[in-house]
Amino acid sequence: MANVIEGNAVVGQSGGPTVVINQSLVGVIEEAKKAGAIQKILGARHGVTGMRKSDFVDLRSIADDELEKIANTPAAALGSTRDKPDEAYCQEVFKVFAANNVRYFFYIGGNDSADTARIIYEIANKQGHDLRVFHIPKTIDNDLRTTDHCPGYGSAARFVASAIMGDDRDNASLPGVKIDIIMGRNAGWLTAASALARQDSEDGPHLIYMPERPVSQDQFCADVKAVYDRLGRCVVAASEGIMDVDGKLWAEKVMTGGEVDAHGNKQLSGSGALGDALAQIVKTRVGVKRVRSDTFGYLQRSFAGYASPVDAKEARTAGRKAVQYAMAGQVSGSPCMRRRTGGKYGVSFFRAKLTDVARLTKNVPDEFIADNGHDVTPAFLEYLRPLVGKLPVLGKIR
């Protein structure tokens, strides 16, 4: 323990929440309470925003039964932020850390948050302030590199699969074309998860459009028509980041106005405009009368009471691991998962470098995308199935 210094810890949450992000938070708190070297456990309100303003809450004083409730609560219990701090912003955060004898920093977030953690770590290093910095992966998008999958993804995938499962039966009851817009601007992981809804070859989703496989409006309409002609109905799972063959987002082309966030990204969620536009295209160009769209929106990342049990457990463990790494004398990193090969599903955690997680996006790889460009492969289903927990088993009148 020679390399473990005494001081205070800060933990924060950042980016779009998940239903298990508080499992990681509680994992950090539990483990930090056991660590003799950690004095105060400070929760930063709204991520870096609270760190810069010294807006901290004492997490050590929360009772165990309340902690357990918090762990099972969707979204960031500490509050989240969309701030993407630059060097100057990080300097301000560091000043607050130095003034508060902060020696441990745990940041739960996506790849932008890993990058923020990296910058703050480097500033501390330059200033000769011994600060241990750990990022804890979380994203429903599953687009972080290095880790087999991300905490948060399994639960969102579970929601999407169950939603499409029911929606497909609804569409069979009152046949038509149904278009469901699924989160994931840059990567199709969550949209791909819709495939788990299928129990037989005629079940939807019949078409799955991921950003990894651009599609023209002509092709899209032809695909929908082919399914509709064959089955008399069609359920489409389309990523909010669905791309045209010219490399432009469909959303940019068919939506007017809209917001741009601090990262320069156009706001896709929180609006039904893309789904409505796709429905209109099918109505007018394919000539189907009953066309509906739903945009699953924030429910995918926040629906209460339906988390994947394995995802919840892994998210908790990820939080604990980060503290364990710190207590083992490590100075930075991100707890990532490696999947056991062969036999029953299981993972082991390892410490990845911050730079290996930061910034870059992991897309759905080619071996998980069907050759036709609008479906997934059996290998993907095998990858995904253990992450979502037990799904409903539906019946059918033939």
Added chain:
Amino acid sequence: MANVIEGNAVVGQSGGPTVVINQSLVGVIEEAKKAGAIQKILGARHGVTGMRKSDFVDLRSIADDELEKIANTPAAALGSTRDKPDEAYCQEVFKVFAANNVRYFFYIGGNDSADTARIIYEIANKQGHDLRVFHIPKTIDNDLRTTDHCPGYGSAARFVASAIMGDDRDNASLPGVKIDIIMGRNAGWLTAASALARQDSEDGPHLIYMPERPVSQDQFCADVKAVYDRLGRCVVAASEGIMDVDGKLWAEKVMTGGEVDAHGNKQLSGSGALGDALAQIVKTRVGVKRVRSDTFGYLQRSFAGYASPVDAKEARTAGRKAVQYAMAGQVSGSPCMRRRTGGKYGVSFFRAKLTDVARLTKNVPDEFIADNGHDVTPAFLEYLRPLVGKLPVLGKIR
């Protein structure tokens, strides 16, 4: 059993599906299999559409374990229909019934379906064909008269409450105004159910707009502003049937184009346009920067794996009761629920007249709506709570 005649039975499903409508179907099948007087148990594909075309499936041959899976499957396993048959259409259905020695007719649906059942019953009567006709209530809208509540409502209410519960935490993480559009064109029952999401006085939904209480755009904006000024955020639960003070639907005013169904109703679901319009109004008139909307859409009536256990059980019983009434020699009716007064929640079933269920809508009564017009009363929460099953218990960092 003198009054019980031998012959075939037809069962059908109609209108917007629910996640427990197949529980009622399986209840009918189970009980009909036990009834000596019932020979064939014919399932009509897509309600009256299949009846008119003699498109029937043999339901007696389905294995018990498959029946149990079907019971747990969202949406109409037989297919549903939006056809609203007139007298001539019903005459055609009756001809098919007469030709197939149909003596028992069970129709699972809402108030329009009850009316269809009534018309077919009257035609049979006039023609001297002994036909026993039973309607089995189902609707997520909870707007049927006579019954304490409708099978299908509890599960949809459970979905809405859990969705708003998580969404409210999401909105607390990244504060702004969030507008959620909830199904229920004519009655605010399902929108009102969002109130169950609250666990303390600052939790959302902060504003609940039901069709029963028209609201002007000015008042709506003032309400949102007041909440936003107080809490720095606001979650709004608005019915798709939200009305302006001039008696016009907001949807009619702010949405352009759109479909009209066979009942002359403008299509409200399957589009995010109303939510987007409300968000735009808040952005421009209240001046809040982060405004998002979600339209819960078809997930409310079809999400797999999250039914209310009590709702599932009651829906099953409703199907059984209809057959039991028929076997007891009754000639028509609809199994409705009466709530036990005092003590633990429970219901008893009674046979209502078709005419008491048909056509008219039951709105949320005054005693369930708060005086401010945008909330529910404690009496409503007491009415609703037993219907949805156990909800998640969330934690909070104070």
